[in-house]
Amino acid sequence: MRIVSIFIVVLLLIPVLPLSSATRSFKSDYESENAGLMDSPWPMLRHDVHHTGRSPYGKNGCTGILKWKLKIGECCIFSSPVIDQDGTIYIGVGKTFYAIYPNGTIKWKVKLGGNVDFSAAISKDGTIYVPADDWSLYAITLNGAIKWRCRLGDAPSGDPLVDKNGIIYIGTLDPLVANGKFHAIYPNGTIKWSINLDGCSSAVIYNDTIYVDCCREGRLYAICADNGTIKWDKWEGTVNKLSSGPSVDENGTIYYGSYGNGYLYAFYPNGTLKWKYKIGATHMSPIISENGTLYIATYKEHNDYLYAFNSDGTLLWKCKVPATIGLMVDKNGIIYGCGIYCIYAVNPNGTIRWKWKINDYVLTHPAMGRDGTIYVAAWDGYLYAIEPRDAADLRVSGVYYGPTFECIKIRVKNVGCEPAYNVTCEAKILVYPWKGNAETKTYTAEVPVIDVGQEVEVRIGKICLSPLKYIPFHVILGPEIHLLKVEAENANHDLLWEGGHFMQMSILGPLVCLGGLYYWFLDVMGSPRVEGFAGWATMDP
Numbered sequence: 001m002r003i004v005s006i007f008i009v010v011l012l013l014i015p016v017l018p019l020s021s022a023t024r025s026f027k028s029d030y031e032s033e034n035a036g037l038m039d040s041p042w043p044m045l046r047h048d049v050h051h052t053g054r055s056p057y058g059k060n061g062c063t064g065i066l067k068w069k070l071k072i073g074e075c076c077i078f079s080s081p082v083i084d085q086d087g088t089i090y091i092g093v094g095k096t097f098y099a100i101y102p103n104g105t106i107k108w109k110v111k112l113g114g115n116v117d118f119s120a121a122i123s124k125d126g127t128i129y130v131p132a133d134d135w136s137l138y139a140i141t142l143n144g145a146i147k148w149r150c151r152l153g154d155a156p157s158g159d160p161l162v163d164k165n166g167i168i169y170i171g172t173l174d175p176l177v178a179n180g181k182f183h184a185i186y187p188n189g190t191i192k193w194s195i196n197l198d199g200c201s202s203a204v205i206y207n208d209t210i211y212v213d214c215c216r217e218g219r220l221y222a223i224c225a226d227n228g229t230i231k232w233d234k235w236e237g238t239v240n241k242l243s244s245g246p247s248v249d250e251n252g253t254i255y256y257g258s259y260g261n262g263y264l265y266a267f268y269p270n271g272t273l274k275w276k277y278k279i280g281a282t283h284m285s286p287i288i289s290e291n292g293t294l295y296i297a298t299y300k301e302h303n304d305y306l307y308a309f310n311s312d313g314t315l316l317w318k319c320k321v322p323a324t325i326g327l328m329v330d331k332n333g334i335i336y337g338c339g340i341y342c343i344y345a346v347n348p349n350g351t352i353r354w355k356w357k358i359n360d361y362v363l364t365h366p367a368m369g370r371d372g373t374i375y376v377a378a379w380d381g382y383l384y385a386i387e388p389r390d391a392a393d394l395r396v397s398g399v400y401y402g403p404t405f406e407c408i409k410i411r412v413k414n415v416g417c418e419p420a421y422n423v424t425c426e427a428k429i430l431v432y433p434w435k436g437n438a439e440t441k442t443y444t445a446e447v448p449v450i451d452v453g454q455e456v457e458v459r460i461g462k463i464c465l466s467p468l469k470y471i472p473f474h475v476i477l478g479p480e481i482h483l484l485k486v487e488a489e490n491a492n493h494d495l496l497w498e499g500g501h502f503m504q505m506s507i508l509g510p511l512v513c514l515g516g517l518y519y520w521f522l523d524v525m526g527s528p529r530v531e532g533f534a535g536w537a538t539m540d541p
Helices: 002-007 028-033 517-524
Strands: 063-071 089-093 096-100 106-111 128-132 136-140 146-151 168-173 182-185 191-195 204-206 209-214 219-224 230-235 254-257 263-267 273-278 294-297 305-309 315-320 324-329 335-339 342-346 352-357 374-377 382-389 392-405 408-414 420-431 439-450 455-460 480-487 494-496 503-508 511-514 535-538
Touching (some): 028 204, 063 352, 089 128, 089 374, 219 254, 294 335, 392 420, 392 494, 392 517, 408 420, 408 439, 420 455, 420 503, 439 455, 503 517
Antiparallel strands (some): 063 382, 096 106, 128 136, 136 146, 168 182, 182 191, 204 209, 219 230, 254 263, 263 273, 294 305, 305 315, 324 335, 335 342, 374 382, 392 408, 392 511, 392 535, 408 455, 420 439, 480 494, 480 503, 503 511
């Protein structure tokens, strides 16, 4: 079963938001088509059956603050959270499916027969549909009891979709002989119909037509929801790369972001191409704000951007962001993304609002509660609850590369809207004795207060290591920083070199050189290979 899980590592889980009284501005067909979902803050991946990723809630705040985090797995969470009408969060990791209270305590958990690598969907009657890689779809009650188990024939390849009549749609993947299927399943767990489509993503529905991407053939399909008849299919440029599937707007335009050829496609309901735009490789299709603006981000792990488009394909702006898997937009038009090593917020005009750093990959989609809390899961095994709030926001604005005496020199700036008190600056350095195993040394410095907009220079020390005991230079083995962190109570922290992006250094007694004495010397001597290495380096705020 793990072969299938590895095959779907890059899959985008899609949360979908429930119908609530706060969605009255949506057209009536939207309300009708989502009537099979629970009226809750976030009942499925990307919030609704159109995959808009749009929340009717939101909370203002100049930055993001950690409310709580809960360890639910050792690593590698692929499933994205969904939320019921009482605010309970549901998420799977490994073979365990969790229900978690809004305060971060576990309500219940249930063991399933396979790994949960996709999001659940919560139906109107409170049934939670959970796909697992034991080739099954489980129906679970709000109390954690298993109602039924439907055998799918192969491992799930996407998140479940629930239509207005309670029918569940889900695809499967056969990694060996491409014999996967796309199923329609009655609410009692019996199969209504199945068609031979292998590796189908999470699906959307509009006017009783299902739109789904099937990666094995790299095609987008339009399927009659009633009987599974294929209406049309179109080449969309991605083969053997699972995605979060298409999205559809209130006028029936279908959007798809291609990982293979890097195009964002827009199709009319009859399957003809409306427009396309080259953005670069992406694992998602756009989320859609209430005014119809499309937001989509690329995933290349370098030079990635968040794009904003009009529905006619006109580019409004683009903003440099970390490589991104999942997006959502709140009622205020703030866009939230799950990027590599962080959660970030972007203003409606395309400027970065804040980043909240995580020391590992974030390869899931976000969900939003009724109070505006953002829930995301990361590969460090934690579920995080992040609250937008007016608070301090600390950033390492500069790092000094070159020789210093007993310290690492950094600059810290408060870019938030409240003062930061009792700021702790910490460096974790891996050092290698001439004999024995590597050791981690931790050094700190304290700053009583950093006011709003203030930037201060901090010397982290005192660092002094004997060259008789520790290897001083980074030749084969040598000192390297594994983490540089600044934090304070009621403040957004900052991390550098997280996730394994380490920085070498030299430590010769009290002489400390971040980056290494060798490279500093080459820069001072004018080597073009390391030009600009010595001195202060400005960090991305």
